[in-house]
Amino acid sequence: MLKWLTINSRPDVAAARQQARAEAMLAGLGVQRAEDIAIVATELSTNILKYAGTGQILAQxxxxPEGMSLALIASDDGPGIENLDQMRQDRVSGGDSAGIGIGAIERLSDAAEVxxxxxxxxxxxxFDSPDVARPHDLDIAGLRLSHPNEQVCGDAWGTVTHRGGVRFVLADGMGHGAAAATAGQAMVxxxxxxxxxxxxxxxxxxTxxxxxxxxGVISxxxxxxxxxxxxxxxxxxISGFYLRHGQQKRLVxxxxxxxSPTARPMEELLDLEPxxxxxxxxxxxxxIGxxxxxxxxxxxxLMIAAILLSDPEKHRRDDISVAVARWTPTG
Incomplete structure (x- = not known):
């Protein structure tokens, strides 16, 4: 899905379930995992109806660095979920859903945050494919939205294991539409x-x-x-920044x-801190201030990417992408 799916009726819940299942299959997660993801999409979209009345969902x-994951994001502007801990108990659901509650969202997901x-x-x-690995305790995620008039996205991102670490890339193909999508993916x-x-x-x-x-452009x-x-x-x-010790520092x-025949890429060396x-x-x-x-x-x-992507006031009428890498060593 390269566009938010609006949730404001029961048919939208069914659409969210179907699209989440389809995206899971395209990502290669397999039939059983796709059914788990469909259950989570059903619960998330049902909760939107119950607690907010309307909202949006995205499966992507x-x-x-090794393997593939599927992100499932749900967002609304409602009053919030009261008694979240109680709602985590199985068989407490928000209405006519799978009937297994928020506890199932967290149990069926490889990681779930709210x-x-x-x-x-x-x-x-x-949700992870069986071969997913996150070397060096690097947490990496990214989300994209296509231009409102397009079905493909000119922005692309990717990552790969690399000497002593991970390479992390985001590119924006010039313009939008199919040619931009081809250019963006070619750069990544x-x-x-x-x-x-x-x-x-x-x-x-x-170049x-x-x-x-x-x-196009790339970092x-x-x-x-x-x-x-x-x-x-x-x-x-491509805009970039990093967060360290309560400060936001911009990347040049x-x-x-x-x-471009006159292009001269730049390079900068930085320290990396836990x-x-x-x-x-x-x-x-x-x-982003x-x-x-x-x-x-x-x-x-993933939650950082979801927060930044879910605010429509931050959107321009263009392809949109945000990719995030976090280093939190556990050793």
Missing amino acids: AMPQ LTGPTGTIWACS DGAIRRPLHTPKQRLAQL DELARTRG VLDLQPDTQRVTYGNLGN SRDGFIG GDVFVLHSDGLRT PDIALATAPQSA
Whole structure:
């Protein structure tokens, strides 16, 4: 799903269930896991009807450094869920749903988080394929929305295991529609195909390799927990920042685009500290100030992405993407 599905009636609950099941199958999670995901989608959308009256849901595949995950996001502007702990008990459901309650959402998900209060509720649930691995305690997630008039998204993101860490990429194909989607995916595929080259080297190569395509803009982060270093490369207006010690620090971007003969990618070396959160987003999302960014800092990568993507006041009429990486070492 590259668009939010609005939930305001019982037929919408059925649509959410069907679309979540279909996305799970496309992500390769298998029939049984797809049925689990369909149950969770049913509970989430039913809860929207009961507690808020209207809201939205999104199911989307997420590449991991190894394997694939599915994200299931539910958001509403209702008054929140009262007695959340009580609602976690099985057989307590919000109405005509699967009848197994919020407890099933958390049990059937590989990870499930909820933020609820008087201004609304957001659920962020994820489901993993059997081969998923998250090396170096790196938590990585990303979400996308297509331009309102398009069925495909010109933004793309990806990640791959890499020398001593993980490469993490977000790209925005120029314009929108099918040609932009092809360009965006080509940039991501190219950036993760040769992770032994530094971000700057790889982006310089891509400007030549993709010279005859539509091209676009891109940022690359090589996260290396073993040496506690980050190598950041950029070309164009992908926005980036990281959160550390209660501060938001911006990542620099350089004018230009992949495919331009005059493009000169930039590169920057940074330290990596436990608890660091890195956020990349396309220009379809308006600038994220420190008040919003720092409020998300305690959350998982997926919940941070869900919070930033679920606020329509932050949207421009464009493709939208946000990708988040968080390092929380457990050793």
